[in-house]
Amino acid sequence: MKILVPVKRVIDYNVKVRVKPDNSGVDLANVKMALNPFCEIAVEEAVRLKEAGIASEIVAVSIGNKLVQEQLRTALALGADRAIQLDTELTLDSLQVAKLLAKVVEAEQPQLIIMGKQAIDSDNNQTAQMLAALTGMGQGTFASKVVVADGKVQVTREIDGGLQTVELSLPAVVSTDLRLNEPRYASLPNIMKAKKKPLDVSPADSFGVALDAKVKTLSVKAPETRKAGVTVANVAELVSKLKDEAKVI
Amino acid sequence: MTILVIAEHNNAALKADTLKTVHAATLLSNELGCEVHVLVAGAACQAAAGQAAELAGVTKVLVADNTAYGQQLAENVAALVAELGKDYSHILAAATTTGKNMLPRVAALLDVAQISDVIAIQSADTFVRPIYAGNAIATVQSADAIKVMTVRSAAFAAVATGNSAPIASVSIVKDLGVSRFISEELTKSERPELTAAKVIISGGRGMQNGENFALLNGIADKLNAAIGASRAAVDAGFVPNDMQVGQTGKIVAPDLYIAVGISGAIQHLAGMKDSKVIVAINKDPEAPIFQVADYGLVGDLFTLLPELDAAL
Numbered sequence: 001m002k003i004l005v006p007v008k009r010v011i012d013y014n015v016k017v018r019v020k021p022d023n024s025g026v027d028l029a030n031v032k033m034a035l036n037p038f039c040e041i042a043v044e045e046a047v048r049l050k051e052a053g054i055a056s057e058i059v060a061v062s063i064g065n066k067l068v069q070e071q072l073r074t075a076l077a078l079g080a081d082r083a084i085q086l087d088t089e090l091t092l093d094s095l096q097v098a099k100l101l102a103k104v105v106e107a108e109q110p111q112l113i114i115m116g117k118q119a120i121d122s123d124n125n126q127t128a129q130m131l132a133a134l135t136g137m138g139q140g141t142f143a144s145k146v147v148v149a150d151g152k153v154q155v156t157r158e159i160d161g162g163l164q165t166v167e168l169s170l171p172a173v174v175s176t177d178l179r180l181n182e183p184r185y186a187s188l189p190n191i192m193k194a195k196k197k198p199l200d201v202s203p204a205d206s207f208g209v210a211l212d213a214k215v216k217t218l219s220v221k222a223p224e225t226r227k228a229g230v231t232v233a234n235v236a237e238l239v240s241k242l243k244d245e246a247k248v249i
Numbered sequence: 250m251t252i253l254v255i256a257e258h259n260n261a262a263l264k265a266d267t268l269k270t271v272h273a274a275t276l277l278s279n280e281l282g283c284e285v286h287v288l289v290a291g292a293a294c295q296a297a298a299g300q301a302a303e304l305a306g307v308t309k310v311l312v313a314d315n316t317a318y319g320q321q322l323a324e325n326v327a328a329l330v331a332e333l334g335k336d337y338s339h340i341l342a343a344a345t346t347t348g349k350n351m352l353p354r355v356a357a358l359l360d361v362a363q364i365s366d367v368i369a370i371q372s373a374d375t376f377v378r379p380i381y382a383g384n385a386i387a388t389v390q391s392a393d394a395i396k397v398m399t400v401r402s403a404a405f406a407a408v409a410t411g412n413s414a415p416i417a418s419v420s421i422v423k424d425l426g427v428s429r430f431i432s433e434e435l436t437k438s439e440r441p442e443l444t445a446a447k448v449i450i451s452g453g454r455g456m457q458n459g460e461n462f463a464l465l466n467g468i469a470d471k472l473n474a475a476i477g478a479s480r481a482a483v484d485a486g487f488v489p490n491d492m493q494v495g496q497t498g499k500i501v502a503p504d505l506y507i508a509v510g511i512s513g514a515i516q517h518l519a520g521m522k523d524s525k526v527i528v529a530i531n532k533d534p535e536a537p538i539f540q541v542a543d544y545g546l547v548g549d550l551f552t553l554l555p556e557l558d559a560a561l
């Protein structure tokens with residue numbers, strides 16, 4: 001079984017972003033970038049399915065400029081077999097990403113697509129669902145457990161009220177939640193080996209997908225900051241402040 | 250122009266999120282002078298439809314009552330909404346796990362973008378949403394013919410009830426047959442739901458284990474509070490996943506949020522920093538949570554929680 005893992009290059013989750021003074025976006029100059037944490041979980045899950053003898057090949061794909069090759073190499077070091085970059089300088093909406101991924105799905109014919117539930121930059125949480133819609137596949141979003149057997153996949157999903165398990169026929173799309181697994185670190189020998197694994201590049205505009213965004217960002221502002229609070233000396237003072245000053249209890 | 254709201258419900262009753270999503274829809278309809286329809290797709294969901302008809306501002310309720318929609322499988326519900334949705338200018342659902350699961354699928358079927366987690370509506374095509382875990386607030390404008398968006402419940406008040414909008418049934422049945430509901434394990438609790446509670450007390454890694462979460466019970470009882478948690482507490486298995494507050498968990502904005510043994514990572518703050526009053530209890534005076542807390546209490550939670558319980 002072939003697994004396709006779409007991965008995104010995003011700001012490292014430890015970095016506190018700063019909004020640009022002209023409110024045109026966030027400042028990404030000289031900021032540490034990384035594999036989106038949910039994509040890391042997706043790669044790990046694919047690698048575990050390969051180690052379990054269920055998957056035979058893992059293909060990582062990323063859409064973006066040359067820099068995304070760094071994250072594709074990370075995916076290769078974690079255990080993906082080959083990588084595809086769809087090259088573009090444009091910032092795409094999830095719909096366009098999903099349309100491009102649908103083209104890759106058409107060409108590669110994977111049985112399973114495992115991807116992040118959410119990119120931690122745009123916080124969109126859309127692409128997996130859109131890809132499933134465009135390919136007519138079933139979707140197991142926010143997965144905390146994935147079991148592949150008998151041509152089907154059972155996905156346990158983290159939902160607002162608890163957990164839900166659905167069964168999907170293959171091919172299917174799965175999006176990862178935090179509890180699915182704990183990703184491994186790439187070992188040095190694997191990082192070296194990853195440099196020799198195949199990485200194909202094709203222009204994103206060669207797939208017949210219109211790449212002009214329909215949603216325009218008018219401004220990006222810093223959130224309102226909370227004014228500094230006070231330290232209370234003890235529980236009694238806390239309770240009286242909550243009662244008399246804040247009037248919330 | 251007509252606005253369609255996709256109701257969130259469990260067939261028997263509407264979820265509180267629907268009342269807030271309808272509120273967002275009425276802000277749009279007031280501006281546009283248009284109608285607001287609510288779709289209740291489910292199985293044996295007439296009771297939920299009846300409740301939807303009572304919501305202020307709703308001009309019509311559509312009910313698609315079929316076993317295909319009983320478990321809210323995204324594949325089936327999205328196919329239905331996409332078919333109905335062609336005739337609408339805006340399609341709204343709550344930014345809950347149900348809405349987030351289903352609505353992007355609708356947008357893709359309609360060949361339009363989705364705008365996630367709307368926190369304010371500026372005009373018929375311009376919306377405000379947080380990005381980067383709430384560290385930046387974007388104002389975006391959509392040029393799509395149909396605006397498809399999820400709405401953050403914490404940012405909108407519930408609409409009033411007392412209306413009696415007409416109810417029409419929809420006979421479209423979409424059963425894609427690619428997915429099947431197997432089972433559900435819902436956390437049972439007598440407490441208010443996290444996203445609806447006026448008071449929340451959350452525990453983090455500092456609680457050390459699941460049993461110690463019982464230290465929060467007495468306080469939660471007295472304050473009629475919901476109990477939440479950080480990701481670290483969920484990952485460690487202290488409490489179930491549906492208690493996670495944060496960027497990738499639940500977004501809450503209660504009147505009072507008490508963070509106990511939580512350091513205040515940006516991903517946690519993303520889920521609670523719009524609370525009216527924040528209290529932090531932490532033994533580390535340098536913990537970042539104190540930077541957003543209105544009232545900080547530095548000390549050992551194992552001494553302070555019983556004291557707080559007794560003082561209330």
Ligand SMILES: Cc1cc2nc3c(=O)[nH]c(=O)nc-3n(C[C@H](O)[C@H](O)[C@H](O)COP(=O)(O)OP(=O)(O)OC[C@H]3O[C@@H](n4cnc5c(N)ncnc54)[C@H](O)[C@@H]3O)c2cc1C
Nearest residue numbers: 453454455479480481495496497498510511512517532550
């Ligand atoms: C992609 C991604 C998504 C994430 N999403 C979320 C999310 O939605 N929600 C979320 O919460 N996190 C999320 N995180 C995790 C986040 O980065 C932090 O790791 C997490 O919030 C830390 O939880 P914590 O504060 O409980 O634990 P810690 O950071 O370990 O803090 C524990 C705190 O307890 C205090 N403490 C310990 N013992 C005591 C005591 N006896 N008395 C008083 N205080 C004590 C310590 O001083 C410390 O400040 C996410 C991370 C990533 C990468």
Ligand SMILES: Nc1ncnc2c1ncn2[C@@H]1O[C@H](COP(=O)(O)O)[C@@H](O)[C@H]1O
Nearest residue numbers: 006007063115116118119124125126127
């Ligand atoms: N530019 C991209 N290239 C490859 N995969 C992407 C890209 N953008 C998003 N994805 C995938 O879609 C997931 C969800 O992203 P989003 O819907 O944007 O929050 C990510 O975790 C990735 O798996």
